[in-house]
Amino acid sequence: MMVVRPCRASDLAGVEKVVTQNVARISSVPHNRDKLSxxxxxxxxxxxxxxxxxxxxxxxxxxxxxxTGEIRGTSGIAASAGNGQPFFNYRLDDLIHSSQQLNVHQKxxxxxxxxxxxxxxxxxxxxxxxxxxxxxxxxxxxRARLLFIKQHREKFGDEVIVELQGxxxxxxxxxxxxxxxxxxxxxDYATIEHYQGxxxxxxxxxxxxxxxIYVPLLSEAARQVLGQPDSSAEETCRLLYREGFxxxxxxxxxxxxxxLSAPLEQLQTIVNARTKSVKRTESSMGLRYLVSNQSxxxxxxxxxxxxxxIGDTLRLNSQVVSQLGLEDGDEVHYVAV
Amino acid sequence: MxxxxxxxxxxxxxxxxxAESSGVGVTTLPANRELLQARIQLSERSFARQLEPKEAxxxxxLEDSEHGRIVGxxxxxxxxxxxxxWYNYRVCQSxxxxxxxxxxxxxxxxxxxxxxxxxxxxxxxxxxxxxxHSANGRFLSKCRFLFMRDYQDLFDDRVIAEMRGYxxxxxxxxxxxxxxxxxxxxxxxxxxxxxxxxxxSFIAELMPKYPIYVAFLSEQAQRVIGQVHDNTxxxxxxxxxxxxxxxxxxxxxxxxPIVEAMVANVRAVRESSxxxxxxxxxxxxxxxxxxxxxxxxxxxxxxxxxxxxxxxQDTISIPESIALNLQVNTGDTVRVLPLRYQEDN
Numbered sequence: 017m018m019v020v021r022p023c024r025a026s027d028l029a030g031v032e033k034v035v036t037q038n039v040a041r042i043s044s045v046p047h048n049r050d051k052l053s054x055x056x057x058x059x060x061x062x063x064x065x066x067x068x069x070x071x072x073x074x075x076x077x078x079x080x081x082x083x084t085g086e087i088r089g090t091s092g093i094a095a096s097a098g099n100g101q102p103f104f105n106y107r108l109d110d111l112i113h114s115s116q117q118l119n120v121h122q123k124x125x126x127x128x129x130x131x132x133x134x135x136x137x138x139x140x141x142x143x144x145x146x147x148x149x150x151x152x153x154x155x156x157x158x159r160a161r162l163l164f165i166k167q168h169r170e171k172f173g174d175e176v177i178v179e180l181q182g183x184x185x186x187x188x189x190x191x192x193x194x195x196x197x198x199x200x201x202x203x204d205y206a207t208i209e210h211y212q213g214x215x216x217x218x219x220x221x222x223x224x225x226x227x228x229i230y231v232p233l234l235s236e237a238a239r240q241v242l243g244q245p246d247s248s249a250e251e252t253c254r255l256l257y258r259e260g261f262x263x264x265x266x267x268x269x270x271x272x273x274x275x276l277s278a279p280l281e282q283l284q285t286i287v288n289a290r291t292k293s294v295k296r297t298e299s300s301m302g303l304r305y306l307v308s309n310q311s312x313x314x315x316x317x318x319x320x321x322x323x324x325x326i327g328d329t330l331r332l333n334s335q336v337v338s339q340l341g342l343e344d345g346d347e348v349h350y351v352a353v
Numbered sequence: 354m355x356x357x358x359x360x361x362x363x364x365x366x367x368x369x370x371x372a373e374s375s376g377v378g379v380t381t382l383p384a385n386r387e388l389l390q391a392r393i394q395l396s397e398r399s400f401a402r403q404l405e406p407k408e409a410x411x412x413x414x415l416e417d418s419e420h421g422r423i424v425g426x427x428x429x430x431x432x433x434x435x436x437x438x439w440y441n442y443r444v445c446q447s448x449x450x451x452x453x454x455x456x457x458x459x460x461x462x463x464x465x466x467x468x469x470x471x472x473x474x475x476x477x478x479x480x481x482x483x484x485x486h487s488a489n490g491r492f493l494s495k496c497r498f499l500f501m502r503d504y505q506d507l508f509d510d511r512v513i514a515e516m517r518g519y520x521x522x523x524x525x526x527x528x529x530x531x532x533x534x535x536x537x538x539x540x541x542x543x544x545x546x547x548x549x550x551x552x553x554s555f556i557a558e559l560m561p562k563y564p565i566y567v568a569f570l571s572e573q574a575q576r577v578i579g580q581v582h583d584n585t586x587x588x589x590x591x592x593x594x595x596x597x598x599x600x601x602x603x604x605x606x607x608x609x610p611i612v613e614a615m616v617a618n619v620r621a622v623r624e625s626s627x628x629x630x631x632x633x634x635x636x637x638x639x640x641x642x643x644x645x646x647x648x649x650x651x652x653x654x655x656x657x658x659x660x661x662x663x664x665x666q667d668t669i670s671i672p673e674s675i676a677l678n679l680q681v682n683t684g685d686t687v688r689v690l691p692l693r694y695q696e697d698n
Contacts, residue, residue: 115554115558117547117552118559120538120539120555122538124536195569196569199458199568200460202458203454211454218451219453219454222450223456225449227563228563230561232535233535233569233570
């Protein structure tokens with residue numbers, strides 16, 4: 017059974033493979049070894065509670081197959097979106113343009129550059145082997161983060177956000193980008209996405225048009241994809257919706273994809289997760305659960321069957337208990353798959 | 354003969370006929386009898402000094418005295434945007450550059466401004482199509498500068514002119530189709546007519562207030578920014594000869610250019626001079642050079658064209674019949690200006 021754990025320096029090659037092979041087009045994970053290595057280092061220092069990253073912690077998890085030691089996915093949490101720099105979004109708002117004289121009354125959608133989400137807790141860096149789409153491992157890799165957040169609540173904010181990939185066509189072009197950003201950046205979508213992963217954020221401030229954008233002046237294709245997730249993000253999108261995330265007024269500045277948000281305390285995993293002490297058993301009966309230990313830097317989360325009952329103890333298959341690095345009597349967090 | 358004088362209420366019928374034939378794009382001459390009547394009234398009150406100088410609007414009429422009707426008009430607005438809001442787009446360059454990405458792009462941005470508020474404006478130049486010859490257009494346009502020269506205190510230091518923007522063979526403004534239509538949801542002609550009626554509140558209600566990135570407009574719309582309508586090219590080149598140049602501002606509906614000059618630098622203002630009148634007998638002439646001559650009066654302002662050879666060192670000989678029309682006598686002073694500058698010929 018697969019396990020989610022903090023990423024280690026030695027995982028670099030495995031992470032790189034997942035990212036380059038399975039996240040073909042797009043991702044918030046950079047396709048660049050040096051940058052990946054920097055990210056992993058950032059995460060390691062965050063788990064070590066190093067002062068150099070205080071307030072800008074970034075936790076990167078990997079999905080590992082314990083039998084082969086193979087890395088099959090990544091997911092991350094940024095404690096403070098933007099990492100100490102402005103975090104850009106467009107905020108979609110409506111203006112009413114109305115004139116009795118001309119008998120016109122229309123709602124004009126306008127995109128405003130916004131830094132309002134800077135500093136929020138952000139789920140990011142999700143990448144998984146394409147063969148694992150539609151399996152429980154997908155849910156494990158994504159939701160393990162929420163169990164981690166619940167256990168270390170004081171390190172995170174009250175609101176959680178996630179950016180979903182915007183619509184990209186079969187050529188890898190973004191209709192939204194082609195109608196908006198491309199005029200100013202003079203480069204295609206693939207290039208800007210690549211830069212976004214590896215360059216500092218100051219280029220956004222230098223290059224983004226500063227004034228609000230009237231949506232009706234964008235191309236028809238751009239308007240259609242505004243606020244829409246790409247089909248590749250469908251499963252993530254469903255999972256996050258079930259979790260309680262909602263699309264709001266924020267969209268990505270490059271591809272127009274939606275930014276979902278939710279109050280942390282209302283997320284299903286947070287609401288439903290329970291804590292009990294474990295007792296090993298050799299049977300594996302009952303419903304499927306996500307189960308995690310309560311460690312910070314040795315955090316582990318996996319899937320297992322258990323029967324929840326009255327009382328403070330639950331019986332958990334001893335293999336699962338071992339995978340979590342636990343002994344009888346240790347406490348676990350668990351939530352139904 | 355052709356004579357320019359302040360318009361009078363008795364000219365209303367002629368003016369209405371002209372307005373009907375002027376078509377879309379001459380915003381300041383809507384084919385609406387009541388509005389034209391109000392316009393004449395405003396001009397009459399201006400010439401009668403019944404208004405504050407800044408509120409004045411002087412409407413001049415070109416009269417064909419043989420037919421006893423007016424065949425053209427031109428006007429000066431003493432000060433624009435004081436009763437309503439005067440909108441323009443300023444065409445600005447914006448540069449986006451990043452060393453890190455090694456890119457440097459230039460985009461144009463249109464900023465909605467009221468920068469010209471308070472300027473004087475030469476406007477409403479219109480000539481009956483049967484009279485578009487013999488320098489009548491030039492005469493109508495330039496007479497205003499003679500008037501401004503003698504009453505400079507009544508005008509702003511800066512004078513502007515709005516040039517009609519480009520439209521295609523079907524009369525569609527390509528700029529309007531790409532921008533104005535999106536927000537106004539109506540035809541250019543209707544919006545243009547409403548501006549002519551003096552009711553501009555719909556602009557404040559519907560016009561986008563944030564700057565417009567030109568890159569978002571259609572390619573055709575981008576190309577016509579600052580371009581004039583074919584019919585307006587002669588008027589533009591005439592003003593350019595007077596020293597007007599592009600102000601960097603364009604019309605918010607059709608993106609026609611606004612040209613500007615300092616009144617003191619307008620060539621007609623600088624180069625016109627005064628002469629003493631000597632009224633004399635008429636005699637035939639085949640002179641091809643003409644001078645504009647104004648009587649320098651205010652409410653009885655008159656201007657006419659005279660053969661150049663009559664203009665002497667200090668005096669000007671004026672035939673009796675013309676002197677009558679100009680309402681001048683021997684010993685009076687008139688202002689004179691060559692109709693064409695040397696290099697025009």
